Amino acid sequence: DVKVTQSSRYLVKRTGEKVFLECVQDMDHENMFWYRQDPGLGLRLIYFSYDVKMKEKGDIPEGYSVSREKKERFSLILESASTNQTSMYLCASSFNKGWDEKLFFGSGTQLSVL
Amino acid sequence: GDSVTQMEGPVTLSEEAFLTINCTYTATGYPSLFWYVQYPGEGLQLLLKATKADDKGSNKGFEATYRKETTSFHLEKGSVQVSDSAVYFCALTGNQFYFGTGTSLTVIP
Numbered sequence: 088d089v090k091v092t093q094s095s096r097y098l099v100k101r102t103g104e105k106v107f108l109e110c111v112q113d114m115d116h117e118n119m120f121w122y123r124q125d126p127g128l129g130l131r132l133i134y135f136s137y138d139v140k141m142k143e144k145g146d147i148p149e150g151y152s153v154s155r156e157k158k159e160r161f162s163l164i165l166e167s168a169s170t171n172q173t174s175m176y177l178c179a180s181s182f183n184k185g186w187d188e189k190l191f192f193g194s195g196t197q198l199s200v201l
Numbered sequence: 202g203d204s205v206t207q208m209e210g211p212v213t214l215s216e217e218a219f220l221t222i223n224c225t226y227t228a229t230g231y232p233s234l235f236w237y238v239q240y241p242g243e244g245l246q247l248l249l250k251a252t253k254a255d256d257k258g259s260n261k262g263f264e265a266t267y268r269k270e271t272t273s274f275h276l277e278k279g280s281v282q283v284s285d286s287a288v289y290f291c292a293l294t295g296n297q298f299y300f301g302t303g304t305s306l307t308v309i310p
Contacts, residue, residue, distance in 0.1 A: 091244070120298075127302055128302060129290065129300045129301055129302040129303055130245075130290070130298075130300040132297055132298070135297075145297070177244055177245070179244075179245075189247045189250070190237075190245070190247070190298065191246075192244030192245040192246065193244050194242065194243055194244045195243075195244055
């Protein structure tokens with residue numbers, strides 16, 4: 088089975104800190120995604136990547152950046168964390184560029200910014 | 202733009218009750234439709250999908266039919282179990298995945 092692993096289940100950071108969320112997938116998937124999940128808002132796409140060193144903005148990229156130096160790893164970076172970035176962050180991957188492809192999700196990182 | 206609207210939760214049912222979770226969509230073109238499920242402490246996983254009008258997706262006793270005339274993709278199960286307690290997300294693909302807000306289901310013995 089495909090495994091998408093997120094490095095931390097829970098994370099507590101201070102306002103203004105630089106935060107790195109790491110995601111690794113083990114099935115050679117082309118596409119990787121970062122979503123945030125908030126009650127009443129569902130999942131919102133932050134960034135996605137079709138290939139190494141490529142990135143595309145999603146619906147809510149402000150305050151975030153990403154890095155994909157290797158195919159299996161996709162990092163989400165909060166340059167200067169703010170309290171409104173407290174959320175559950177979900178990483179996902181899929182096999183090819185078609186948007187009909189099934190998404191495989193990690194278990195999520197619950198980030199609290201104090 | 203493309204969007205998905207699903208019924209508000211939470212939903213609480215007794216074991217063996219019938220389940221319906223409503224989902225309607227707005228889309229240009231001909232999207233594929235999905236139901237994802239999120240069990241406590243886990244990420245989302247695909248439950249079922251349908252790629253064209255009148256297709257029925259099914260898995261683990263759950264079913265949903267792609268209705269173009271009513272722009273709906275309602276999730277149904279004839280007899281729920283305690284193990285079905287989870288959050289259910291309706292989704293569609295346009296130029297990206299669009300997810301509904303999620304419906305929390307609790308099944309009590």
